[in-house]
Amino acid sequence: MARGTGVSQGFSLADHLFNQDSISELAAEYAAALPDFDAPGFTHEVLSRFPDLALLERLEWIVDCLESRLSDDFPTMADQLEAAMVPELDPKQTDDDFGRFIHAPPGYLAVRHGLEHHRDRALDLIYETTKRFSMEWPIRPFLNRWPEETLARLKLWATDENYHVRRLVSEGTRPKLPWAKKLTMEPTTPLPLLYMLHADPTRYVTRSVANHLNDIAKTHPDLVVETLARWKTLGQQEAKELDWMTRHALRTLIKQGHEGAMDLLGFKADAPVSLKRLTLGDTTVAAGQALTFDVELEATKRSPVIIDYLIHFQKAGGKLSPKVFKLKQAVLKPNTPQVFAKKHVLKANATTFKLHPGAHKLVIQVNGRHLGEADFQVTL
Incomplete structure (x- = not known):
């Protein structure tokens, strides 16, 4: 992560998560569990370097300072870390209970000191830690170093009573987890999980799970469609929830106009829809201003549609590169023209x-099929 990550318009995520209050709380937690832990010294040392460090750099520094105050023997260190853990996150919650970033260090110490010679004890530590803060980053070095053994452990965790543990099984094995260490296993390996x-x-x-499938779809699109269709047949998930998962998992394929994904969601690529009119508000738009346009569509029979628009942006070398945006999901009635309007701000500092x-270039796409286009100029 770049040094500036987490800072936007005066707000610093690094300062929000790691500051004097949160570090003092963390120090107090360890002091309460470990009588010889020097809470004031730990707090002073950690905070001394914070002004020069970005978010993830601060986390690594916290781990450094904590590490120097714990046993050199990893099993003993793991016992100390577990003794200082706060209570588990509320098991009655079902979503958006992420915990606090200051409780991530045990997972990082599990990687540093347990990866090679204390695999099982390190995985036990990750198991306990993820009930306080998600361990999708620390689990990945174990998947690379000990793939069979770690996958076997994850198979057990997939039925754990704690939903944070179950979520780690999916999130930690995602092929394209943001900011995380790349996995060496095939993207489809975790599919049984x-x-x-x-x-x-x-x-x-x-x-x-839906985000994980969306990752897999980028390399194995047909397999993801087949998997979701299979889950629908199995009937193990509530229909409403599986419908939501399916839409979320197929979002990239829908933007790409993948016919199988469209069909699974009930949108036919060959729907009898025609573009009657595409009108731009102006053919020249200044950076920071909005491109406005109207789209008039007509169908010869009732047709559920996903309407997207692509803007082919000018690149530095003179080539155009498309980016897909959502316009509308609707049902077109037979022989009834319908107009859809859009205002898209062309941000100068995206x-x-x-x-x-x-x-x-602006392109209109309906159920993955290009129906028409219009050119426009951008000025700075």
Whole structure:
């Protein structure tokens, strides 16, 4: 993570998560469990370097300072870390109970000191820690170093009574987990675990399963569609929840116009829909201003539709690169033209790309099929 990550318009995520109050609380937790723990010294040392460190750098520094005050013997260190743990997160919750970042250090110490010679004790420590703060990052080095053994442990955890543990099974094995260490196993290897988890009663778990499938879809699209269709047939998850999971898992494939994904959601690629009109508010738009347009569609029979629009942005080298955006999900009535309007602000300082002046293209896509396009110019 870049040094500036977490800072936007004066707000610092690093300062919000790691500050004098949170570090003092962490120090007090360890002092209460370990009589010889120097809470004031720990707090002073940790805070002394915070002004120069970004979010993840602060976490690593906290781990460094904690490590120096614990036993060099990992099994003993693990016992100390567990003794200082706060109570488990509320088991009656079902979603959005992430815990506190200051309780992540035991997982990082499990990797540092347990990966090679204390695998099982380290996994036990991760198991306990994830009930306080998710361990999807620390579990990944174990999946790379000990794939069979770690997957066997995750199979047991997939039926654990604690939903944070079950969620870790999916989240920790995601092929494209943001900011996390890359896994060396094939993206489809954890699929049997997702079969175990897809019927979970908690949204915290099913959201992770859906995100995991969305990751797999980027390399194995047909397999993901087949898997979701299979889960529908099995009937192990409530229909409403599985419908939500399916839409969430297929979001990338829907943007790409994948025919199988469209069909699974009830949107036909060959729906009898035509573009009657595409009108731009202006063919020249200044950076920071909005591209406005109207789309008029008509169908010869009742047709559920997903309407997307693609903007082909100008790149530095003169080529165009498309980006997909959602316009509307609707049902078109037979022989009844319907108009959809959109206002898209062309941000001059977008975080994911740089806006360049020159020729751009707008494309209208219905159920994955391109129906029409229009050119416009961007000025700075």
